[in-house]
Amino acid sequence: MKVSTTKTVVFITGAFVSSACWNDWKAYFERKGYTCYAPSWPHKDALAATLRLQHPDARIAANGLASVTDFFADFVQKLPEKPILIGHSFGGLMTQLLLQRDLAAAGIAIDSGPPQFLLTTKFSFAKSIYKAFGFFTDVNKPYLMSFKDWQYAFTNGLPLEEQKASYEALLLPESKRLFREALTSVAHVDYKKPHAPLLFTAGSNDHIVPASLNYSNYKKYKDKNSVTDFKEFEGRTHFVLGQKNWQEVADYCLNWIAQH
Template sequence: MKISNTKNIVFITGAFVSNESWNEWIPYFESKGYSSIAPPWPHKDAPAEVLRNRHPDSEIASNRLQGLIDYYVGIIGQLKVKPILIGHSIGGLLVQLLLQRGLGIAGIAIHSVPPQGLITFKWSFLKAGWGPLGFFTSTKKSYLMSFKEWQYAFTNGMSLEQQKASYYQLAIPESKLIVRDTITNVAKVDFNKPHAPLLLLSGSDDHTIPASLNYANYSKYNHSNSVTDYKEFKGRNHFVLGQPTWKENADYILDWISKVIH
């Protein structure tokens, strides 16, 4: 199935990282003819170092998933045509939720946080997610991953130099409430509902969102007349957007887009 062409892409950032995660992706996709934006989340329109220095940040801590959905609905509403949506982690969940509303002509969910009702008891997932959920701590304070947590949850398998550089450039405080909201009805997807073409990508080395969880997410979609595709990449961790192999993922996405959109 193919649908009418568009040249707009909205990149949707995940939790704990700056929207500068897309800094290499935007010019690359623009070189292929796509007008691309990667808006910062509310209260996060500042360099990562500045945001870390503000931690704990009560404004960031107040962010909720529903507010984030509404925020992207507003951004998409300002575009002249429906965009292609590309999101990472919680951004991948947002892609799925926005496609449910008919707000994209195609969606790519990269190492996506799953919709409500999908969970795994794999140890790496539980270990990576326990701290950010912030149980037994105040939700009025933002959560900032320590460098040790960043090494495990995002950059496992990378060199120490790469881990340090990525933490300094991109790690930012997060709302515990947004993380908790991903297991509520706000994150519910109707898997039987028709939807625009959707591609889910996973990584074999992702501690935060194991590939098995992304595959379970993919397998839930039941509408036979809607395009839903899945691809697992070997060697990808949760820092997939910034790994040296990022362009291979980008090229796969571009090729997939060319097949479902004309």
């Protein structure tokens, strides 16, 4: 089946944020004729402000990369057709892992979190995420990113009011277990395995997942009979889903889908 004939899209949210980050994208794709889903992660199906008030919630702390990936695997297998997966950050990594299981017609990994053993020496990468691992702290208590860290990691260079509004609307407590599992075989990608068409997109101003790290992820795929593409967007931060002119990125994704 050509990807362009598939009319189901599942958006996979990344770490730290509410699935509401996809609201505009979901509506945009639906206007183009797609049936779209943006499931919340387990125990995160509430307003961001509500979940922050409930912090620390041991249920969120129990989420791991394995369990959340399995949650999405179960979700997509119940759909009437293999969907197109579009994941951001950790959602991008889960998109890679689900394609590896042959559970999608295609995948788009936006600012994808790195699989096992894929690292970068970029200082911004370490600065953005080291607190989320919570080494030497209780793994059963989730981590809540500060506004200052949100400004650096997600919305660097954006107007202060946009930084504040996005933090209030989207920022969620996050599981340390999730990040620690990303260092294990749970996050292993078999780069030699054939896979459905896969597009990586990156932002030149992304602090958490630098464009160079995304490019390294893309270049590791080895199967010459599988479609693997890469696109870098100038001036985009890790907040690419809500950043001004996000439609440019969405249109690129739609056009890529139509061509495969």
